[in-house]
Amino acid sequence: MASMLLSRQLTCCLQQNSRLLVFGHRYISQAAAKIDVDFDYDGPLMKTEVPGPRSRELMKKLNGIQNAEAVHFFCNYEESRGNYLVDVDGNRMLDLYSQISSIPIGYSHPSLIKLLQQPQNLSTFINRPALGILPPENFTEKLKESLLSVAPKGLSQVITMSCGSCSNENAFKTIFMWYRNKERGHNNVTKEELESCMINQPPGCPDYAMLSFMGAFHGRTLGCLATTHSKAIHKLDIPSLDWPIAPFPRLKYPLEDFVKENQQEEARCLEEVEDLIVKYRKKKKIVAGIIVEPIQSEGGDNHASDDFFRKLRDIARKHGCAFLVDEVQTGGGCTGKFWAHEHWGLDDPADVVTFSKKMMTGGFFHKEEFRPNAPYRIFNTWLGDPSKNLMLAEVIKVIKTEDLLNNATHAGKALLTGLLDLQARYPHLISRVRGRGTFCSFDTPNDATRNKLITIARNKGVVLGGCGDRSIRFRPTLIFKDHHAHLFLNIFSDILANFK
């Protein structure tokens, strides 16, 4: 993250190398470019270094009113289309990061433009209701057309929220209430509970915990942050909670060469999960739930086997803990299934599944058993935004009509195959190539090399994102096709060949 600062410094250095930058797109391979999505561009087109002069001017202005050092460049979203992001200096880049994985079907999709142009939809955008008390007439219908039409098996209930952190925070609360009701049985809430909760004390505020994994990212509000362990910059100086943190498997690649080692590594982590649950219960801190990402994204695209997750689900059940799967980044179809955890083949579904980003609205699905037993327990003013639900219904229609889950599998295979080929050719630069669908990544030797590669790629017309301490992650939209993969691979192959 702080790496992006470095990226900009690198960009400055690169400016001195005018061959690389100033002559438009002459270094960009157009070999694989092809238009099959009618609103997509046919390839990158570079006019300046990135950030260019106009971006730099705007960054300076923004920096006057907030710390703008994380800004990569300023964008012209009106001109951005499909897989291509256009910046304010007229540079057009193939976007494989898609706003930290949050653009589902590309920029300026014709279906969404049409939706916005329909007069009957106007009201949804300008009259934002308090959904929990005064929902619009089509609220349930839009939830059924959108979120519930893709609900993970066994999860019939859904609640919307405004962002990913709020989704996880409210999922935690749902789990804590469920756990306490289980403990309480059919007994009524006591006067002592009602009084003590008002001053943050037990028994009203019980000493419950969520178990999380080292390397996880579940958001940045205080509850979420207590389960986030990906980078120090997220957590430094913020008070936290003593909640258990288990190791997440660190798999060796290529997987087929390390079957036994990886099995042992996963077994070690699972054992530690059980030990922590027992250990924390001994000190009267009850693990009410376990939260896990199907692929640790921000933490470095760390994968584990389907078997690992099935066993983790079993451990949760065995110890009476809720099993919460955070699909904020993995959800929405990019792994080839709508939810990444559908690859696991669980017998017993996850208890709670959170989402945001590509789903355009935050929120979570849960089993009926986890339903709050009274109104206003899971509540806030907005509870999401019906204008996002409206757009999501359209997005999901496009995903189904255009068979975009199979596309993610297909295009992901093209990307992964190409990356494996590059890994074979440039093993000193690329290692641990991994992925599911288009949700791919690889490691570089170190932070500096990673950031340099990202900067060079950007100046050659490809937007990439980093994760972990040395990985590059691919988070294209769902309309990323095989030919986009080939286009990227050609460009990146040139970069690697010339990398010094």
Next chain:
Amino acid sequence: MASMLLSRQLTCCLQQNSRLLVFGHRYISQAAAKIDVDFDYDGPLMKTEVPGPRSRELMKKLNGIQNAEAVHFFCNYEESRGNYLVDVDGNRMLDLYSQISSIPIGYSHPSLIKLLQQPQNLSTFINRPALGILPPENFTEKLKESLLSVAPKGLSQVITMSCGSCSNENAFKTIFMWYRNKERGHNNVTKEELESCMINQPPGCPDYAMLSFMGAFHGRTLGCLATTHSKAIHKLDIPSLDWPIAPFPRLKYPLEDFVKENQQEEARCLEEVEDLIVKYRKKKKIVAGIIVEPIQSEGGDNHASDDFFRKLRDIARKHGCAFLVDEVQTGGGCTGKFWAHEHWGLDDPADVVTFSKKMMTGGFFHKEEFRPNAPYRIFNTWLGDPSKNLMLAEVIKVIKTEDLLNNATHAGKALLTGLLDLQARYPHLISRVRGRGTFCSFDTPNDATRNKLITIARNKGVVLGGCGDRSIRFRPTLIFKDHHAHLFLNIFSDILANFK
């Protein structure tokens, strides 16, 4: 809150009294109705009891996918205009609650419709960026036109968030980082801090606290919830933090009759604030900041004098704590100033001011001194939503052009004067009438009477909201005029006269 359930039960009882309900709007006084906002309706129009048959049908459907017991009724937002909310059964009600105080300039405002119809704005609604890394070209400009044009004096910095809870959570984090940097001086972050923060332990995660007030409401995510103490239903079963909670003054009304008692009450509370800061520091828990609402809203519309807040600000400074004013509900102009705390006449501005609701986007202003010292420390994927900033710029233009702050003062005076008159006539039903601008409220004898009054009013065409355990709060839009106040007062006077 759980009171709304009761409201519905009451509605069922009321159904039996057909005189009250089935003959349309014959019991609604039209005396004061007048159109001076061209898109506003000219009065309530009731066709069924509320919730009506269509609302009940939709509530049942929604309840299949989530707990829908908090729903009052379903709305037809397309038909809702100005100060009037139309439900799915064709009932048109004067809305004095405005979606829990979150609709700034009324439903379907022509300026916002026009904004949505401009083709150049389409992109802002369908291409939602990750604002912290890839902002749109007009990002700074829209922030200047909107939020910064009404920034509290002395607060030059602004960061947007998606909702009120995220705003307070990130304000806390900003304060914790500021405090730690102050303690750290010019020393670098230690390796021990970087390592310990990853596992939620000090010194990386220091034992810092926010001091809050009993009766406060600052949101429902775990950090915010540790400072919220308004109702048990918000907090029950959720683990919390041992942070200090001071008493908030409980003023006696009418204020002019209890000058000395109220001064003593405020002095007692302020003394307790100082005692708590010292007491918590002794046990190594540092109070890094104090959070307070200018008027405790959810907790029962509890006011304190301007002098109380000036002294609180002084205490914060004296003890080196940040002073955070939560204007999520009070902000946006309804008290007659853009920010309620501007009434206090502080010498030294608040350090941080949070907002959401009527501002359409969440976020916070802060002094330059509180600026994060590195990128990505205050960060998330969306960091608000530029489509909300675009609408807010338009809303603020309307507020200025139509002089809506002075309108809030004027219409608020009409409302408060009328309430005081009703209090004089019905002292057994109405007490402690209080308010600033249109941000008015009164107490009823008990929860049951309050809820009954709200239900009767709704069936006579007026939407009211409750707060605290027995209060009714007024939260109209900023286009609520004197004649709306008179219309309400006529209707409510009839209700009180006939109340049994």
